[in-house]
Amino acid sequence: MHRRGFLAAGLATVLVSQRAIAQMKMDDMPGMDMGGHAGHDMGEAPQSTVVLPEGKVLRDLPRLANEAGTPGLFKAKLTAQRASVRFAEGLDTPILGYNGTSPGPLTFANRIPEETSTIHWHGMPVPADQDGNPMDPVATGADRTYSFDLPEGSAGSYWYHPHPHGKTAEQVYRGLAGAFVVKPKIDPIPAEYGDTVLVFTDLRLAADGTMPDNTMTDLMNGRVGDHVLVNGQKNPRLTVPFGTKRRFRLYNATNARFLRLSFDQASMMIIGTDGGLLEAPVAAKEILLSPAERLELIVSFDKPGPDTLYTLDYDRGWMGPGRPVDAGLTLFTVNVSRTPAEPVPPLPDRLRPIAPLGAPAVSRRLVFTETIAMNASGMEMGFLINGAAFDMNRVDIVAKAGQVELWEIVNKADMDHPFHVHGTQFQVVEHERDGKVSKPAYLSSKDTVNVARGETVRLLLRQDRPGPRMYHCHILEHEQLGMMGVVDVQA
Structure with missing residues (x-):
């Protein structure tokens, strides 16, 4: 894989159903009396009673080591396999992970028992035969080398996840996803702002720590977990001096949760979307990330004290019972100290040119x-x-x-x-x-x-x-x- 870039190990939670049509038996529909059948539970997942620890220091996603010794070339191996992690005290959760973790860290090794898989390079301009689409599965026990050049101008915040026919949803919610950041030769954003990846996933755990299968409600609406995680942690914290300007790359790696987000006090400037930087920064009081979308922000922390990134309500439509609570979730806490930050260069007024695509044929x-x-x-x-x-x-x-x-x-x-x-x-x-x-x-x-x-x-x-x-x-x-x-x- 050529070009300036790095693979930030990902995290995941998402997806399942192996048919193009979901079949619901009459007696699975709540409150319906058809032919003498009493209405039964539609399969709505019970609210988890598992408590996850909060407030740990935000961790950076681990990076894949580059095995290539040639400038401009990136080479690594991703192995999809069963693993176990501890989200909650005393409970081990079976997951699927790349290289044994989720978040986990291009040769792809499929070690998922009895399931095909692929790696789809979401958003990246790769050749069709390297795209990991459902028509190009990697059998269990097999290896597949993905090789591609990234063209000039493709710097951006991408990600990767499986795309096998009928199993994409389940493999992602069980742990297979990762962030892929492609850097430009010359970055107009001052290096002093840092570059912090925040990957949002959501998690549903049974009382024994396992991940329950999808219900019919999940199939209709998409799976929405009980806990929203940031880099695999619940409400992690970050401490910064006041006056800090921080660059964040936000990834919505959930399968179905819409994230309408705002900070308590900090101001936000949108500087980039899925495929890279905007032409100029745009101020925003709130943002909406639908599943799979990404945004780049510059966030200015100008007031001492705790500042939280929290969710606002968003009605994206819901069928049946069990609509999740969307508003008032604290996802990430930044503790702004009273120590002033060192002076940093201002954010440029212009970031890059974007040529309009022009008249369609x-x-x-x-x-x-x-x-x-x-x-x-x-x-x-x-x-x-x-x-x-x-x-x-x-x-x-x-x-x-x-x-x-x-x-x-x-x-x-x-x-x-x-x-x-x-x-x-x-x-x-x-x-x-x-x-x-x-x-x-x-x-x-x-x-x-x-x-x-x-x-x-x-x-x-x-x-x-x-x-x-x-x-x-x-x-x-x-x-x-x-x-x-x-x-x-x-x-």
């Missing part, structure tokens, strides 16, 4: 819907794009490499769906909801965008490398229940 329309249908054996539910569930053997779109396209993503479903396209970064150009059209607050490079229920998002994209690419909802249970398609990019 082709327009496409993708419509998200949910379906619930009755049959002889029960109730079938699916998540569809243009009325169809994912079929690995079907090509849904044929595109031409190097050609700009306008994609119109229409959400007619009852909940938000974060939309992800493999192999490229796109530019969001317009939102429309309730007849009102708005432009994004800034031009940026994105690979994932939230499409709220009832909303239409229009984006420009260009695939520069030929081969099959996936596009899908990044609530990974929804992906597995059919909300995914294949675009074949032709030279």
Whole structure:
């Protein structure tokens, strides 16, 4: 793997279902009386009583050692295997981890018993045959070498996770995910600001410390855990002098939790999104990260005392009982001391140029819907794009490499769906909801965008490398229940 970059070991919690359609028996539906069946529990996960320790010092994610001795080349080995960690005192939790940990640290070794896996390099402009898509599985016990060059201008905050057909959700929530930061040759952000990765995951533990399987509620809404972790810790702490400016890279590596975030007192400047820096910093009082999205922030801690990063309410739509509490969760505490920070250079007014993609040669329309249908054996539910569930053997779109396209993503479903396209970064150009059209607050490079229920998002994209690419909802249970398609990019 060529270019300036490093692999920060990841963490994970996410995903499961092996069919494109979820089957619910009549007697699994709460409060329904059909044919004499009494309503039973739908499978809502009980709230965990496991207590996790809080307030430990924020840990940096460990970095993979570079085994290559050649400048500009990165070489390492990632092994997906069973492991055990201790999230709570006295309880050992079986997980899946890269190199035995999660967070864990490019040769990929699949040591997951009886399951295929892959590594998908989320957001990175890699060749299609190195993208780790579901059509390219790595069998259990097998090794696979991923090799690619990253082009100039691709510095950004990326991540990696499995993408095997039917098992992506489960493998991620059990621990397989990691952060991948690509640095530019010349970084306009002052080095004195640091560069701190914050990966958000959520965790559900049974009383014995194990991770319960997904319920039907999880399949419908996506798995939302009981504990939100930062770098694998619950509400870790960081101590800084007052007047500190700190660079944070925020990753939403949950499978279905939407994170609307704010600090108590500190001011935030957005400087980057999924695919790298903005043209100029943008002030923000709060931010929204849907699953798989990333943001780069400069946070200024100008008042002594504790300052917390906490969640605000966000209604992304929910089917059935058990909607989780979204507001008032303290995720991260920064203790700002009374010692003043050393003077640092100001944040530049301009960060980098971003060239608009220009006029599209082709327009496409993708419509998200949910379906619930009755049959002889029960109730079938699916998540569809243009009325169809994912079929690995079907090509849904044929595109031409190097050609700009306008994609119109229409959400007619009852909940938000974060939309992800493999192999490229796109530019969001317009939102429309309730007849009102708005432009994004800034031009940026994105690979994932939230499409709220009832909303239409229009984006420009260009695939520069030929081969099959996936596009899908990044609530990974929804992906597995059919909300995914294949675009074949032709030279």
